[in-house]
Amino acid sequence: xxxxxxxxxxxxxxxxxxxxxxxxxxxxxxxxxxxxxxxxxxxxxxxxxxxxxxxxxxxxxxxxxxxxxxxxxxxxxxxxxxxxxxxxxxxxxxxxxxxxxxxxxxxxxxxxxxxxxxxxxxxxxxxxxxxxxxxxxxxxxxxxxxxxxxxxxxxxxxxxxxxxxxxxxxxxxxxxxxxxxxxxxxxxxxxxxxxxxxxxxxxxxxxxxxxxxxxxxxxxxxxxxxxxxxxxxxxxxxxxxxxxxxxxxxxxxxxxxxxxxxxxxxxxxxxxxxxxxxxxxxxxxxxxxxxxxxxxxxxxxxxxxxxxxxxxxxxxxxxxxxxxxxxxxxxxxxxxxxxxxxxxxxxxxxxxxxxxxxxxxxxxxxxxxxxxxxxxxxxx
Amino acid sequence: xxxxxxxxxxxxxxxxxxxxxxxxxxxxxxxxxxxxxxxxxxxxxxxxxxxxxxxxxxxxxxxxxxxxxxxxxxxxxxxxxxxxxxxxxxxxxxxxxxxxxxxxxxxxxxxxxxxxxxxxxxxxxxxxxxxxxxxxxxxxxxxxxxxxxxxxxxxxxxxxxxxxxxxxxxxxxxxxxxxxxxxxxxxxxxxxxxxxxxxxxxxxxxxxxxxxxxxxxxxxxxxxxxxxxxxxxxxxxxxxxxxxxxxxxxxxxxxxxxxxxxxxxxxxxxxxxxxxxxxxxxxxxxxxxxxxxxxxxxxxxxxxxxxxxxxxxxxxxxxxxxxxxxxxxxxxxxxxxxxxxxxxxxxxxxxxxxxxxxxxxxxxxxxxxxxxxxxxxxxxxxxxxxxxxxxxxxxxxxxxxxxxxxxxxxxxxxxxxxxxxxxxxxxxxxxxxxxxxxxxxxxxxxxxxxxxxxxxxxxxxxxxxxxxxxxxxxxxxxxxxxxxxxxxxxxxxxxxxxxxxxxxxxxxxxxxxxxxxxxxxxxxxxxxxxxxxxxxxxxxxxxxxxxxxxxxxxxxxxxxxxxxxxxx
Numbered sequence: 001x002x003x004x005x006x007x008x009x010x011x012x013x014x015x016x017x018x019x020x021x022x023x024x025x026x027x028x029x030x031x032x033x034x035x036x037x038x039x040x041x042x043x044x045x046x047x048x049x050x051x052x053x054x055x056x057x058x059x060x061x062x063x064x065x066x067x068x069x070x071x072x073x074x075x076x077x078x079x080x081x082x083x084x085x086x087x088x089x090x091x092x093x094x095x096x097x098x099x100x101x102x103x104x105x106x107x108x109x110x111x112x113x114x115x116x117x118x119x120x121x122x123x124x125x126x127x128x129x130x131x132x133x134x135x136x137x138x139x140x141x142x143x144x145x146x147x148x149x150x151x152x153x154x155x156x157x158x159x160x161x162x163x164x165x166x167x168x169x170x171x172x173x174x175x176x177x178x179x180x181x182x183x184x185x186x187x188x189x190x191x192x193x194x195x196x197x198x199x200x201x202x203x204x205x206x207x208x209x210x211x212x213x214x215x216x217x218x219x220x221x222x223x224x225x226x227x228x229x230x231x232x233x234x235x236x237x238x239x240x241x242x243x244x245x246x247x248x249x250x251x252x253x254x255x256x257x258x259x260x261x262x263x264x265x266x267x268x269x270x271x272x273x274x275x276x277x278x279x280x281x282x283x284x285x286x287x288x289x290x291x292x293x294x295x296x297x298x299x300x301x302x303x304x305x306x307x308x309x310x311x312x313x314x315x316x317x318x319x320x321x322x323x324x325x326x327x328x329x330x331x332x333x334x335x336x337x338x339x340x341x342x343x344x345x346x347x348x349x350x351x352x353x354x355x356x357x358x359x360x361x362x363x364x365x366x367x368x369x370x371x372x373x374x375x376x377x378x379x380x
Numbered sequence: 381x382x383x384x385x386x387x388x389x390x391x392x393x394x395x396x397x398x399x400x401x402x403x404x405x406x407x408x409x410x411x412x413x414x415x416x417x418x419x420x421x422x423x424x425x426x427x428x429x430x431x432x433x434x435x436x437x438x439x440x441x442x443x444x445x446x447x448x449x450x451x452x453x454x455x456x457x458x459x460x461x462x463x464x465x466x467x468x469x470x471x472x473x474x475x476x477x478x479x480x481x482x483x484x485x486x487x488x489x490x491x492x493x494x495x496x497x498x499x500x501x502x503x504x505x506x507x508x509x510x511x512x513x514x515x516x517x518x519x520x521x522x523x524x525x526x527x528x529x530x531x532x533x534x535x536x537x538x539x540x541x542x543x544x545x546x547x548x549x550x551x552x553x554x555x556x557x558x559x560x561x562x563x564x565x566x567x568x569x570x571x572x573x574x575x576x577x578x579x580x581x582x583x584x585x586x587x588x589x590x591x592x593x594x595x596x597x598x599x600x601x602x603x604x605x606x607x608x609x610x611x612x613x614x615x616x617x618x619x620x621x622x623x624x625x626x627x628x629x630x631x632x633x634x635x636x637x638x639x640x641x642x643x644x645x646x647x648x649x650x651x652x653x654x655x656x657x658x659x660x661x662x663x664x665x666x667x668x669x670x671x672x673x674x675x676x677x678x679x680x681x682x683x684x685x686x687x688x689x690x691x692x693x694x695x696x697x698x699x700x701x702x703x704x705x706x707x708x709x710x711x712x713x714x715x716x717x718x719x720x721x722x723x724x725x726x727x728x729x730x731x732x733x734x735x736x737x738x739x740x741x742x743x744x745x746x747x748x749x750x751x752x753x754x755x756x757x758x759x760x761x762x763x764x765x766x767x768x769x770x771x772x773x774x775x776x777x778x779x780x781x782x783x784x785x786x787x788x789x790x791x792x793x794x795x796x797x798x799x800x801x802x803x804x805x806x807x808x809x810x811x812x813x814x815x816x817x818x819x820x821x822x823x824x825x826x827x828x829x830x831x832x833x834x835x836x837x838x839x840x841x842x843x844x845x846x847x848x849x850x851x852x853x854x855x856x857x858x859x860x861x862x863x864x865x866x867x868x869x870x871x872x873x874x875x876x877x878x879x880x881x882x883x884x885x886x887x888x889x890x891x892x893x894x895x896x897x898x899x900x901x902x903x904x905x906x907x908x909x910x911x912x913x914x915x916x917x918x919x920x921x922x923x924x925x926x927x928x929x930x931x932x933x934x935x936x937x938x939x940x941x942x943x944x945x946x947x948x
Contacts, residue, residue, distance in 0.1 A: 031610055031747045064697035068705065120900060128897045138710055140614055141594070142747065173844075180836035181894065182594060250694055298692040299611070300732050301742040301750060301787075304779045309807060311641040311774060 030144040030185045033294040034137060035060050035070045038119060040151030040160045042076035042111075047090075047231040048222050050078045052150045052192055052238040054100040055092045059245040060146065063293035071122055071137055073109035075151075075161055085229060092234050092242065094226040108135050116166045123147075123174045125183065141182035146190070146291045150238065153193030155216055156201075172202040179205040186279070188291040192237045194219040197273040209256065209279045209286070213237035213263070214270035221269050236268045250293050256283040398935075401928035408925065422846055425854035429838055431861050436478060436835040438595065440824065443484040443874035444582045445522040448574065451492045451500050453529035454553050459563040464490040467567075475589060476596050479828075483585075485578065486874075489567070492526065500526060500550075505534045506803060509544035518547040521816055521876030523581055525549045525574060540799040541577060546812040549577050576797050581813040583820040591825040594832050611746035612790035615825045617888060618659040618711040619789075621647075622749075623781070624703060625772075626670040629722030633756060634767045637718070639664045642774035646782060649808030653815060654789070656880060657822055663706070672719065673698030676728055685721070685728045687753075692730070692743050695751065714788055715749035716781045718772070726757035742780045750784035752777060782809050791818055819880050826883035827867050833890040834860055847899055856893035860886050 037060070039053035057072055079088050079101045090101040109118060121127050122137050139145055151158055157165040178184055189210040191199050196212030203210065213220040213235065222232035223239040234242075240263040248254055260274050260283070276283050289295050450463065471483040492500070499511035518524050528534060528550055535542055535552050542550040551573055589596070590609045613619065623643070627635050643662055651660045674695050676685035687695075705713050721728040730738045730753060744750035754777060760768045786792045786805075791814050796802050805811045834857065841847055863886035870879035 029610070031745075064694075066697065066701040068700070117900060121897070124895075124900075126895050126897050126900055133705060133708075133710060136710060138712075140712075140747075142610060177836075177840065180840070181833065250697075294697055296693050296696045296745045296748065297610075298689070298696075298743050298745050300689060300730070300738050301740045301744050301752075301780060301784055302738075303783050303792075304740045304742075305782045305786075305805065305809060307646055307775045307779045307782070307807075309645055309775075311638055312645045313641055 029142065030290065031142040031297060032139075033065050033069060033144050033146070033291065034139045035065055035146040035148070036073075036122065036137060037070065037146075037148045038073040038114065038150070039075055040114065040149065040158060042161055044078070044081055044083045045231055046076070046151075047078050047229070048234050049150045050074055050076065051090050051092045051100060051234050053148065054090055054105070055098075055234070055238060055242045056148050056190075056245075057105070058100050058102065059242060059248075060292055063245075063248065063289060064250050065292075065294040067104075067106045068134065069294070070106070071108050071135070072106065073114045073119065073122075074107050075111065075114040077111065083230075091226065091229065092239070094224050094233060096226070096228070106134070112161070114161065116160050116164050116170075119160070119166065120170065120174050124177045125181070137183070139183050142185050143183070144291055145184045145187045147187065148190045148192075149199075150192040150235065153191070153195055153199065155195050156198045158191070158193055158199060168199045168202045171199060172204060175203060175208060176205045179207075186281075186286075186290070190241075192220060192235050192241075196220065200275050203275070203278060206278055207280055208275075209283065210275040211259065212273045213268065215273050218270040237263050237270075237272060240267055245288075245292065248288050248292065250289060250295060252287075252289060254288045256286045256288070259288060394935075397928070398932050401925060401932060405925050405929055408921075422848045424841075424847075424849040425851050427838060427841065427849065427854055427857055428861055429842075431865075432834055432838045432857075435831050435861065435864055438479045438828070438831055438868075439482070440480070440827065440868065441482040441484055441872040442583060442588070442820065442824070443486065443872060444578060445874055446485060446487045446574065446578060447518075447522070447524045448487060448489045448570070449492050449496065449524060449526045450489070451526055451528050451532075452497055453531065454527045455491065455563075455566070459566060460491060462563045464488065465563075473585060473589075475592060479592060479595055481585075481588060483583070484872075487574070496526070500528060500532075500534070502534075505542040505544075505550055505801070508534055508550065509542075509546065509548055509803065512544075512548050513546045518812075520819070521582075521874055523547050523549065523578065523813070525551050525577055527551050527553055527570065529553060535801065538799065539801040540573065541801065543577070543581060543796070543800060543802045543813070544811075545803050545806045547581070547816070549581060551577065576800075580796055580800065580802075581817070583817065587817070587821050588824050591821040592828045594825070594829045607746075608790070611787060613712050613714070613747055613788060615822050615829065615887070616658060616712050617884065618661065618709065620706055620709065620711050620713045621660055621662045621785070622703065622705070622713060622715050623662070623664040624715065624717045625664075625666045626699070626717055626719045627666065627668050628671050628720075629724075630668050630767065632723035632766045632768065633720060634769050635666075635720055635756075635772060636769065637772040637777075638774055642778050646775070646778040646809070647785070650782065650785070650810050653808050653810050654818075656877065657815075657818060661706070661709075661711075665704070667702060670699060670702055676721075676725055682729070685725050687728065687730050688735075689730070689732050689743075696745055696748065712747075713749075714785065716784065717749070717751040718777055719751060719753050720756055720770075720772075721753065723757070723766070727755035728753050729755075740780050740783075742784065744784045744787065747788070749788065750781060752780050786810070789818070790821065791815075816876065819876050823867065823871060823876070823880045823883045826880075826887045827864060827871070830860060830864055830883065830886040830890040833887075833894050834864070837890070837894050841899075850896075850898055853893050853896050853899065856889045856896070860889035860893060863889060 035057075037053050037057050039049045041049045053072070053074060057070065060070065061067070078084060079090050086096065088101065089096070089099045092098050092100045109122075122135070125137065127136055137145075149158060151160070153159060156168045159165050175187065178187075184207070186207045187209070189200060189203075189208060191211070192213040193199075195214060195216050195218065197215045200208075200210035200212060201216075214237075221236050223234045223236045225232045244259070244262045256276075260272075263272050265271050279286070450460075455463065466489070467487045469485045469487070471485075473481045473483075475481060495515055496512065499515060500508050502508040502511055512524075512526070524547060526548065530553055532552060534550060540552045540554075544550070551570070554569060590606075593609060623639055625635060625637055625639075627633060643664070647662070651662075654660070672687075672695050674687065674691045676687050678684075679686045699717065700715075703715060703717075730741050730743060732738055740752070741754070742750060742752035754772060756768075756770045756772075759770050783792075786809065791810060803811070805814065837857070841849060863882045867879050867882035867886055870876075870882060
């Protein structure tokens with residue numbers, strides 16, 4: 001019996017020795033990381049939502065995901081808001097301990113560009129061809145994506161910009177379309193809103209893991225106000241999430257089970273929830289850095305090619321081609337001369353407005369009613 | 381008479397009322413409902429759904445032509461009488477319930493011509509390969525295998541097969557084949573070797589099933605093939621290649637690299653040969669004060685700095701933030717970085733897991749690119765005046781980058797079976813049969829991706845009834861379907877070049893249709909919202925009509941009852 005066990009163990013370990021390079025690939029199956037961080041609310045009193053998003057952005061950048069792989073959507077500009085007593089800063093801790101705005105924030109969608117339509121377009125990839133690279137989610141089938149949403153939400157919806165909402169069915173359908181086109185390998189969805197757990201109830205695509213800050217019927221509460229700035233700075237769940245992430249470094253081996261323990265009810269007041277039934281791997285084997293960081297797989301280059309030809313000089317073809325020097329000039333951005341010497345605008349004739357027509361009709365009707373039709377011939 | 385007229389008026393009044401109610405109901409149902417339906421329906425152009433459903437069940441046939449040429453001394457005169465001969469073999473594989481593969485090998489056997497015999501008499505295999513190529517050029521996707529006698533000196537002792545740079549292979553016949561065996565036995569003896577040659581030079585089942593990964597998520601079978609599929613970039617119509625020179629210490633080193641010339645001489649031939657597979661655009665840049673982000677350790681035994689392979693994974697991220705990319709295109713980017721260590725940390729060597737020095741001093745990251753460390757401390761002595769001018773040896777650098785490029789594009793094949801001698805790739809970095817391999821797997825990958833895209837698009841549009849399907853989308857879908865059907869047909873007949881072209885067109889059309897910005901499913905209306913909109917509009921209008929219809933029915937019933945009572 002023991003001999004059999006020993007032989008089995010020997011067989012298990014022997015394939016590891018020759019296939020060293022291939023071995024490191026199999027823990028997660030992804031080769032690159034993306035993050036989509038969205039803050040959906042505007043107005044000064046929703047400062048905390050922008051601070052939430054920026055603190056997650058900061059952690060994700062610190063752990064290695066470059067700006068080219070982060071799509072950051074902020075619905076309002078708190079750093080340059082007129083009411084900000086410390087302009088160009090967004091603080092996440094009271095007494096202004098930590099400025100999460102920093103010097104190198106790259107906001108891809110700002111202000112009114114953050115709409116449900118644009119968010120769904122980014123996720124599904126259906127952007128107009130003129131969209132620049134920084135505004136696109138160019139993930140492939142080996143990308144792990146982190147999606148973080150924060151704002152005001154309710155049972156089954158999340159409010160965008162105080163004027164529209166995205167429902168959990170639309171979100172689930174968007175993820176399904178991403179899966180159909182193989183736009184992700186694994187996806188981690190974190191939402192910090194009231195009744196956040198309702199947003200992941202309808203997911204049905206494989207390889208999704210979701211975390212929410214509160215269950216249906218509960219409100220997510222904010223953490224602490226700063227009396228100098230005058231608003232609440234962070235939400236509780238993201239505050240403790242940020243504290244947890246500050247302990248993670250790029251070679252950390254902490255896994256998702258630790259992430260589920262972040263912000264218990266005693267600290268958060270609401271009950272955070274998570275959903276892992278659609279995730280194919282065991283959450284204990286998924287590292288935090290699989291989603292929050294960007295640890296690249298690396299292989300040593302064993303072979304080289306022996307090149308013996310000398311370098312051909314690239315000929316500068318200035319002699320033969322007569323480069324016609326076209327003079328270019330800039331178009332006036334602000335045509336000052338036209339503004340100063342303004343010609344009167346020729347007004348096109350418009351037929352009379354409906355209001356004027358209606359008014360005249362009313363007057364005519366009243367006239368003929370009082371005086372009778374026989375006066376008609378006096379008019380025409 | 382007054383009574384009569386009153387009663388008459390009452391009856392006709394009721395009759396008028398009934399007629400009015402009935403006519404209003406008729407107008408609502410006959411005119412109103414169709415009008416409301418037409419004005420609220422979304423425009424959906426016609427899609428070839430039946431053809432799409434046919435395509436979802438993919439039956440691919442790949443045909444390869446092999447010509448087996450017997451040199452003098454390999455066949456006896458009796459066997460020679462039965463040659464020339466053509467055989468067709470089919471190999472079926474079922475990948476899953478929707479996908480089936482069939483490999484068809486058409487083998488033509490013949491004897492060598494006099495000119496081919498002369499060519500095979502060259503001293504080395506490489507020269508024989510060259511002169512055979514000058515005689516005839518095999519079309520894309522086909523192979524020629526020359527069977528040479530055991531006594532031939534072209535191959536070394538332990539090698540049986542030589543794979544050339546174009547589409548020819550030399551196969552040495554085994555010692556067991558003595559005079560007296562029949563042709564069938566000879567062919568049966570050769571068959572396993574020829575099959576191996578086909579797997580190396582044409583397509584193998586592992587490659588093709590890896591190419592189908594978009595359709596079929598395979599469970600981890602062969603670890604090497606999974607690593608291969610994770611490493612190579614997915615098929616894309618274009619790629620961008622960026623060469624970056626990282627100089628962290630401009631105060632000490634003034635680096636000169638002739639990147640334009642090097643690209644023109646060494647990289648461009650490969651890319652020109654790959655032009656049928658994808659478009660490439662190349663740029664280059666120099667970055668100053670770009671550090672590695674990892675501290676190398678000083679190894680006193682080598683008196684050099686070393687980077688262990690475990691820390692290599694953390695090198696890329698700090699650098700990537702500074703690399704930049706072409707904002708105008710969404711093509712995948714391959715980055716090749718040349719890092720020249722600063723004077724205080726020179727020389728810098730990369731060590732693998734076994735603490736051995738890596739000869740190329742380079743590493744690569746799957747689906748990203750490669751980094752090479754180039755030490756320049758050997759070019760100047762300790763008394764040099766800084767900054768020192770250094771000319772970088774581009775041939776050495778490009779040798780490494782070219783190898784990495786081949787790996788990342790999927791050109792490099794896995795290790796050949798034992799007894800195979802593979803010729804090094806030519807001056808343009810790519811052997812013809814490697815190109816064929818790439819074209820086979822790219823065609824299959826494109827076909828698989830395009831079919832999944834089209835079928836999922838059709839499913840999506842069917843499921844969500846509210847999405848508007850414009851004419852241009854329908855056109856793209858139809859053209860994708862046509863191109864797919866053509867690509868599958870061309871694969872069946874073995875026209876590799878056309879198959880690849882059609883598969884590329886199919887993928888472009890299907891991606892354009894799937895990612896069209898107008899297909900945004902924003903029209904999700906939950907049922908309670910639909911009721912909330914329509915009830916205030918229709919209910920006030922329908923209530924009087926319904927009530928009057930009910931009244932008509934109850935009146936008619938009462939009249940019938942009265943008639944019954946009268947009869948009785």
